[in-house]
Amino acid sequence: xxxxxxxxxxxxxGTARSPAADQDLVILLKxxxxxxxxxxxxxxxxxxxxLAVKAPDGTYRTVFNTCQVCYASGRGYYKQTxxxxxxxxxxxxxxxxxxxxxxxxxxxxxxFPQYKLQDEEKIVIPRxxxxxxxxxxxxxxx
Numbered sequence: 001x002x003x004x005x006x007x008x009x010x011x012x013x014g015t016a017r018s019p020a021a022d023q024d025l026v027i028l029l030k031x032x033x034x035x036x037x038x039x040x041x042x043x044x045x046x047x048x049x050x051l052a053v054k055a056p057d058g059t060y061r062t063v064f065n066t067c068q069v070c071y072a073s074g075r076g077y078y079k080q081t082x083x084x085x086x087x088x089x090x091x092x093x094x095x096x097x098x099x100x101x102x103x104x105x106x107x108x109x110x111x112f113p114q115y116k117l118q119d120e121e122k123i124v125i126p127r128x129x130x131x132x133x134x135x136x137x138x139x140x141x142x
Contacts, residue, residue, distance in 0.1 A: 019047070025125040027052050032060055034096060036080045043127070046134045047141070050083075050125060051078065051108060053099055060076060061100035062116060062123060063108035066136050067092070074142035078108055109136060 002075040019040035027039060032054045049065035070076025070089035077093070078085040085094040085108065092106040100110045117124040 021079055022127065024127050025050060027062070027123040027129065029060055029121060029123065034083065036078075036085065036096075038065060041130060043130045043134055046137050048110070048130065048133065048137045049077070049140075052123065053096055055099060056097050060118065060123060061096075062111040062125065063100055064108075064111065064133055064136060065103070066077075066140055067106055068109050071109075071136045072139060074139040077141060093114060109133070 019042045021042045025041055027037075027050070031037065031131035032052055033054070034054055036051050036053045041048040041050060043118065045060065046123060050062055051065040052060065052062045055061050065077050067078070067087045067089060070087055073089045075089035077088055077096070079088060080086075081093075083096055085099070086092070087094070087106060090106055094102075094107050099108065100112065103110055111125060111129075115125070115129045117126070
């Protein structure tokens with residue numbers, strides 16, 4: 001199945017050059033490792049960010065880079081420190097092994113398998129799903 005979208009990691013650096021705007025987000029697996037990669041997205045003018053990582057068990061995981069509890073503060077987003085993600089609002093530490101596994105509480109908002117497509121080369125997060133998540137980014141990094 002072909003899906004139109006912004007393809008990230010298309011060059012040798014694996015670094016996104018500009019945000020995916022109003023389209024599906026396509027993440028190439030070959031650029032994912034235990035270091036979190038952050039993918040900017042703009043949907044209907046709302047800045048968002050997806051975090052993708054290769055978990056310790058070898059699976060590929062995705063979350064919205066915003067905290068389920070702290071998102072309304074504007075500082076409820078994560079930065080990686082060693083092998084954990086740290087909420088920039090409350091300081092909660094979240095291990096990479098729990099990315100996309102835990103739901104509820106002070107942790108990144110998971111993007112569960114039913115909300116994305118994955119094959120041996122890429123993860124596709126559909127625009128329609130991104131549209132539904134805009135609200136949690138209303139004050140993001142404000």
